[in-house]
Amino acid sequence: MKIAFYGSSLVSSYWNGAATYYRGLLKALAARGYDITFYEPDAYDRQKHRDIEPPSWCRVVVYEANSDALKAVAGRAGEADVVVKASGVGFADDEILAAVLDAAAPDAIRIFWDVDAPATLAEMAQDPGHALHRALARLDLVLTYGGGDPVVRAYEGFGAARCIPVYNALDPETHHPVAPDERFSCDLAFLGNRLPDREARVEEFFLRAASLLPGQRFLLGGAGWDDKPLPANVRSLGHVPTRDHNAFNVTPKAVLNISRASMAENGFSPATRVFEAAGAGACLITDAWEGLDLFLKEGEEVLVARDGRDVAEALAALTPERARAIGERARARILAEHTYEHRAEQVDRLFRRFVRSRNVEAAE
Structure with missing residues (x-):
């Protein structure tokens, strides 16, 4: 056809x-x-x-x-x-x-x-x-x-x-594990363009978490954030081309998914970022939304946060060993069911x- x-x-x-x-x-x-x-x-x-x-x-x-x-x-x-x-x-x-x-x-x-x-x-x-x-x-x-x-x-x-x-x-030929890249070294990374339907949630889930953990390093990728006031421990990268997404995902201890408000309200709307991160074997922390369990199991294949304090607590308790285990289980689940x-x-x-x-x- x-x-x-x-x-x-x-x-x-x-x-x-x-x-x-x-x-x-x-x-x-x-x-x-x-x-x-x-x-x-x-x-x-x-x-x-x-x-x-x-x-x-x-x-x-x-x-x-x-x-x-x-x-x-x-x-x-x-x-x-x-x-x-x-x-x-x-x-x-x-x-x-x-x-x-x-x-x-x-x-x-x-x-x-x-x-x-x-x-x-x-x-x-x-x-x-x-x-x-x-x-x-x-x-x-x-x-x-x-x-x-x-x-x-x-x-x-x-x-x-x-x-x-x-x-x-997931397209496993495009999103997969690679070697870490120092450009993306941090404790928590978030990638998303600045949009009206997302900005308040980025402030809550990402920037508030950074403010609560001044001793940890945060990385913000995506277009439109140039004039956004950021905590001192947040570094902004600007647009990150897709060729760098694998390294962006595997290098940090964890990566964060933040749904746009309308997507979170409707539920059952996993962003491409969820599958990119899982495909690379990254440890993903996501905001909570209905239907997540169709794709990943909370606590075993993904960490779930209801607000910025949840993100901070999850990140503070996360060891590199547990992060790797979560990422490996997420990759296996997505490869088996969601390519x-x-x-x-x-x-x-x-x-x-x-x-x-x-x-x-x-x-x-």
Whole structure:
């Protein structure tokens, strides 16, 4: 099957947290025989901050961020068996959605793939004129990379024919143990861009923990933190390219995952960081959210904190030996149950079942 995928960026993770998800999932689908073209706009300086070149397993078409270029690439949707419009493209999202649905072949599977379902659903609840309200009747599937039953119920309540979570996962060829790197030496590291929906939680879970442990070293990675006041024991790195993520994860005694507020409230939304860290064999401390036990077991494969004091207490009590054991158990669990091969199998099964069902209906 041919897939036309319209998303933010495959080749750049700059201000684009979905890149790891896209790469892992599409690479695994390509290994199952899918012919994939990824269409991404030249926006937000992402092309100036590429961290991979176009891969062998997917064609990448970069188009100018203007209406003529948009129309041209949207028209290519008519060549595909599966047409995917992802959320958060970052340029003319509503126009792209309408254009690719108009161009899609009559028998193509039409999908909206939401990589930030809590935010999308909040917008839809507040805006009766939201483009998705109109588009849902034309979509065969809504896929999300998190959210569980609350997101499924919300989307189906808005009229989606079917909503299915396809969770983040691990690409073990990309995220794996490496040698430590002194650049990332510290007791606790956190990697995440500065976003309104995350900043207060970073202040509580990371910066408060640093203030409570002045004798320990903390490392902050991610874009947008340059003018943020930080405790004296916190060092800021700025953007960390994906090629350095393995070393960033394995070098500290522990790494911290902090969900955005909307993700934590909905639950069942493991960030790519969870799987990157586990894949590298890192000891992960995460904020608490419903559904975590589907992926990692608290106390054995991950440490869980309810606030910054919990983070500080967990870190203060953590020995290097226990940190290594937690990381090893987490890696084994994720490799056994949560790789992108597992997710691609799920998606492939879903697509083929959909095609069979449609063929049966056509024959009746």
